[in-house]
Amino acid sequence: MTHHYLGLDAGGTSTRAVVVSIDGLCKGVGKAGSGNPTSAGVDAATTAIRAAVTQALNAAGTGQVDGAALAVAGAGPAGHKAAIVAVLADLVASEPVFDFDVLAAYFSGTAAPDGYVLLSGTGASAVRVEDGRLAAISDGLGWLLGDIGSGFWLGREAVRAGLAPLDGRGSATLLTDLLLDRLEISPVAEREGGRTGTLVAATAALYAMPPLRLADFAALVFTAAGADDQVAAGILDRAAAGLTETLAAVRTPDVEGPLVAAGSVLARQPDFAARVAPGAVVAYDGLAGAAVLALRHAGVVVDDAVYRRVTSSLAQLTEV
Amino acid sequence: MTHHYLGLDAGGTSTRAVVVSIDGLCKGVGKAGSGNPTSAGVDAATTAIRAAVTQALNAAGTGQVDGAALAVAGAGPAGHKAAIVAVLADLVASEPVFDFDVLAAYFSGTAAPDGYVLLSGTGASAVRVEDGRLAAISDGLGWLLGDIGSGFWLGREAVRAGLAPLDGRGSATLLTDLLLDRLEISPVAEREGGRTGTLVAATAALYAMPPLRLADFAALVFTAAGADDQVAAGILDRAAAGLTETLAAVRTPDVEGPLVAAGSVLARQPDFAARVAPGAVVAYDGLAGAAVLALRHAGVVVDDAVYRRVTSSLAQLTEV
Numbered sequence: 001m002t003h004h005y006l007g008l009d010a011g012g013t014s015t016r017a018v019v020v021s022i023d024g025l026c027k028g029v030g031k032a033g034s035g036n037p038t039s040a041g042v043d044a045a046t047t048a049i050r051a052a053v054t055q056a057l058n059a060a061g062t063g064q065v066d067g068a069a070l071a072v073a074g075a076g077p078a079g080h081k082a083a084i085v086a087v088l089a090d091l092v093a094s095e096p097v098f099d100f101d102v103l104a105a106y107f108s109g110t111a112a113p114d115g116y117v118l119l120s121g122t123g124a125s126a127v128r129v130e131d132g133r134l135a136a137i138s139d140g141l142g143w144l145l146g147d148i149g150s151g152f153w154l155g156r157e158a159v160r161a162g163l164a165p166l167d168g169r170g171s172a173t174l175l176t177d178l179l180l181d182r183l184e185i186s187p188v189a190e191r192e193g194g195r196t197g198t199l200v201a202a203t204a205a206l207y208a209m210p211p212l213r214l215a216d217f218a219a220l221v222f223t224a225a226g227a228d229d230q231v232a233a234g235i236l237d238r239a240a241a242g243l244t245e246t247l248a249a250v251r252t253p254d255v256e257g258p259l260v261a262a263g264s265v266l267a268r269q270p271d272f273a274a275r276v277a278p279g280a281v282v283a284y285d286g287l288a289g290a291a292v293l294a295l296r297h298a299g300v301v302v303d304d305a306v307y308r309r310v311t312s313s314l315a316q317l318t319e320v
Numbered sequence: 321m322t323h324h325y326l327g328l329d330a331g332g333t334s335t336r337a338v339v340v341s342i343d344g345l346c347k348g349v350g351k352a353g354s355g356n357p358t359s360a361g362v363d364a365a366t367t368a369i370r371a372a373v374t375q376a377l378n379a380a381g382t383g384q385v386d387g388a389a390l391a392v393a394g395a396g397p398a399g400h401k402a403a404i405v406a407v408l409a410d411l412v413a414s415e416p417v418f419d420f421d422v423l424a425a426y427f428s429g430t431a432a433p434d435g436y437v438l439l440s441g442t443g444a445s446a447v448r449v450e451d452g453r454l455a456a457i458s459d460g461l462g463w464l465l466g467d468i469g470s471g472f473w474l475g476r477e478a479v480r481a482g483l484a485p486l487d488g489r490g491s492a493t494l495l496t497d498l499l500l501d502r503l504e505i506s507p508v509a510e511r512e513g514g515r516t517g518t519l520v521a522a523t524a525a526l527y528a529m530p531p532l533r534l535a536d537f538a539a540l541v542f543t544a545a546g547a548d549d550q551v552a553a554g555i556l557d558r559a560a561a562g563l564t565e566t567l568a569a570v571r572t573p574d575v576e577g578p579l580v581a582a583g584s585v586l587a588r589q590p591d592f593a594a595r596v597a598p599g600a601v602v603a604y605d606g607l608a609g610a611a612v613l614a615l616r617h618a619g620v621v622v623d624d625a626v627y628r629r630v631t632s633s634l635a636q637l638t639e640v
Binding site: 100127128134135136137138139141142144145146156159160163164167168169170193194195199203206207211214245246248249250 | 420447448454455456457458459461462464465466476479480483484487488489490513514515519523526527531534565566568569570
């Protein structure tokens with residue numbers, strides 16, 4: 001027993017791993033590509049997860065760790081989990097515990113066992129945490145069926161609103177120019193099947209991407225709204241109303257704990273985070289929370305002193 | 321030269337073919353499955369197209385026809401068109417002409433060379449027709465980027481609004497029960513990862529379908545709105561506003577021709593069609609229009625007498 005544990009936060013963009021000692025000292029971190037088995041495929045995801053973990057173990061110099069908490073977005077089916085466990089078998093002494101990635105986000109903002117997290121990254125959801133566990137979740141239903149106010153939702157609205165004036169619909173908006181700039185499409189006046197070449201080129205480029213990549217256009221809404229564009233401001237109003245409703249759905253008077261705001265949209269847009277989650281602690285990634293989950297599963301009581309040790313030692317490892 | 325021509329209307333649900341004489345008499349029809357190369361695949365689409373055409377030629381007893389007009393949804397890339405031409409090579413004497421499926425819809429409602437068609441089926445668009453050709457189109461940008469007020473749009477809104485109350489969001493709506501009935505899911509109170517079993521089962525069933533199948537839920541909006549459900553009525557209001565804007569985008573004072581309403585949503589919901597396309601002729605399928613396109617490409621002037629002959633002879637062939 002080395003009394004070291006592994007925390008892992010694997011998402012659609014990157015996978016990050018941290019080795020933490022039983023007293024809360026983070027000793028090594030590792031980073032690799034997407035570890036989401038649903039979006040990246042099981043083989044690529046398990047390869048990334050092993051790479052991030054190996055890197056963290058080498059940096060910590062601890063060898064095999066005693067246990068692990070794995071927060072892996074998209075690791076639904078049992079087959080995914082079995083593949084991840086198999087690829088870590090020689091690196092972790094006991095069976096790893098899978099946890100919800102929203103919990104890693106939550107514990108990246110607070111050590112309190114009871115509270116709330118509102119998340120808007122590629123997806124969007126709100127969670128109530130009780131006794132360190134997920135007690136209730138609202139939305140998080142994915143890009144097709146929910147995720148109101150998420151990066152995907154914002155990006156799709158930006159693209160729809162930006163394209164509309166190109167065939168005479170909607171209101172004029174800065175989003176059109178911002179979208180064409182981003183797609184590197186110059187205006188083409190010639191028509192093809194009743195449409196301008198500009199619109200034909202833009203829709204072809206957008207349909208050539210995987211649908212989820214529309215999340216990349218979320219930032220255009222903030223740019224345009226910052227320049228007083230009314231269409232973009234309207235999109236932000238609807239996103240804020242949706243996220244506010246999502247958070248309200250998990251609130252209960254019985255749980256008074258802190259509120260954490262997480263996910264790339266909220267972490268990068270402090271004004272918007274303050275609007276939908278007033279008073280929230282903003283969590284910039286899920287790595288500290290993954291370390292906390294690992295310690296909790298090892299039976300460690302993560303009090304304020306341990307939590308401060310986790311976050312400050314982690315900051316030293318990652319700020320280079 | 322037999323002076324017979326072929327009209328073909330191939331969509332995502334079915335492919336229909338008609339053989340028409342140079343004087344406008346429809347002599348044989350044929351029907352097969354999806355002929356959309358994008359959604360059904362090129363092999364299945366060309367097989368369906370050949371089956372429908374062969375059936376129409378056999379019914380007409382004419383042998384090879386002189387020419388053909390093909391309105392094929394989703395036949396964008398040149399390779400698709402070449403495959404369709406190849407599979408018809410021995411059945412049509414001259415090179416077939418490809419035409420827009422919206423034009424087949426338009427000419428199924430009127431013989432006038434100038435006018436408008438508003439279409440809401442799985443997708444949605446509006447077209448201005450001048451001199452028998454597509455002069456301008458608005459929307460029709462597909463399920464991800466546009467198609468406001470289409471069957472897909474309505475179905476997706478119905479599903480989102482129906483799911484929302486299952487995790488405490490949105491307003492109570494009949495759409496929830498109608499959706500669960502359609503999915504054959506009985507309420508399950510047990511929770512899984514913070515969600516009721518009902519919601520977990522519903523989202524799993526919906527994500528197991530191809531996204532476009534959400535169009536199948538469009539009818540739930542009309543059912544619920546008919547029972548005074550305010551959420552459903554709100555969805556219809558937004559659909560109507562979107563379709564009205566789409567139609568307005570192609571209107572010009574210079575073209576005063578008739579308005580045709582087409583597509584499964586408008587054909588099946590006469591009250592809704594009257595709301596978004598007041599005074600429109602409703603076209604129930606694109607087969608008459610495909611015959612008209614075939615005659616036009618053969619150089620026939622389709623006046624009112626010829627048009628009446630097309631529609632009445634076609635009605636006799638298809639009303640069995």
